[in-house]
Amino acid sequence: MVNSLASWCSLLACLFLAAVGFAVVVMIFTGRIDLRYLVSEANHEASMSRFQLLIFTFVIAIALFRLVELKNEFPEIPNGILTLLGISASTYAVGKGISYSDKEGITPRDQPPPSGLLGGGRQGQGEEGQAH
Amino acid sequence: MLIRLLHLEALGILYGLVAAVVYQMFTGQINLHGLLLHKDGSGRVSPERIQLLVATIAEIARFLGAIGTTQNSVMPDINTGWLYLLGGSSSVYVMAKAWKTWKANRNH
Numbered sequence: 001m002v003n004s005l006a007s008w009c010s011l012l013a014c015l016f017l018a019a020v021g022f023a024v025v026v027m028i029f030t031g032r033i034d035l036r037y038l039v040s041e042a043n044h045e046a047s048m049s050r051f052q053l054l055i056f057t058f059v060i061a062i063a064l065f066r067l068v069e070l071k072n073e074f075p076e077i078p079n080g081i082l083t084l085l086g087i088s089a090s091t092y093a094v095g096k097g098i099s100y101s102d103k104e105g106i107t108p109r110d111q112p113p114p115s116g117l118l119g120g121g122r123q124g125q126g127e128e129g130q131a132h
Numbered sequence: 133m134l135i136r137l138l139h140l141e142a143l144g145i146l147y148g149l150v151a152a153v154v155y156q157m158f159t160g161q162i163n164l165h166g167l168l169l170h171k172d173g174s175g176r177v178s179p180e181r182i183q184l185l186v187a188t189i190a191e192i193a194r195f196l197g198a199i200g201t202t203q204n205s206v207m208p209d210i211n212t213g214w215l216y217l218l219g220g221s222s223s224v225y226v227m228a229k230a231w232k233t234w235k236a237n238r239n240h
Binding site for chain 1: 134137138139141142143144145146147148149150152153155156161162163164165166167168169171173181184185188191192195196199202205206207208209210211212214215218219222225226229230233236237
């Protein structure tokens with residue numbers, strides 16, 4: 001009885017997590033979660049330190065996932081990886097502090113519409129819901 | 133069955149998130165304007181940002197290579213030399229940014 005209840009609770013938690021994760025991914029794809037300024041500073045210009053932290057986070061998450069798949073247990077995280085993420089996060093934090101110490105660093109500039117790696121851009125949207 | 137479901141779920145969420153962010157970067161929905169440029173509005177390319185990007189790409193390539201060839205499912209460590217390289221590169225970037233901000237504040 002207790003085991004059966006535990007199994008059902010596990011399944012329910014699993015389905016709940018799946019639903020939340022799926023909803024987040026779908027909302028990002030459809031633009032309801034606005035990531036336009038995910039790697040931008042407060043003045044709406046892209047920041048190299050934010051970009052670096054994002055890339056490192058994804059790469060290490062994927063590597064960790066692959067190793068968990070291979071071994072079926074959570075691997076030990078070496079100090080080198082933690083130091084790497086620490087350096088990247090510190091660079092981001094210091095960069096943010098420097099940006100906020102200058103008025104120009106927090107004042108959005110007149111600039112072309114947001115551009116990506118292929119030069120496209122999202123047009124005609126407001127400034128609400130920015131990711132900083 | 134539950135473990136299989138969790139595995140698929142984690143796979144879907146992680147790769148879905150990565151795909152969404154990469155897709156939006158390529159299509160311009162995530163703003164990358166000025167990623168490698170000076171922030172003074174001159175439109176010039178910034179060497180400290182270029183070197184940070186190159187160091188980041190080199191580190192990622194080395195790390196992914198180590199992950200691809202790992203035999204015993206142990207997370208590969210990053211040796212001290214690479215950490216010095218990345219730390220130095222990040223320091224150059226931060227110091228250049230601080231110097232430019234200080235100079236801009238002094239001129240106002």
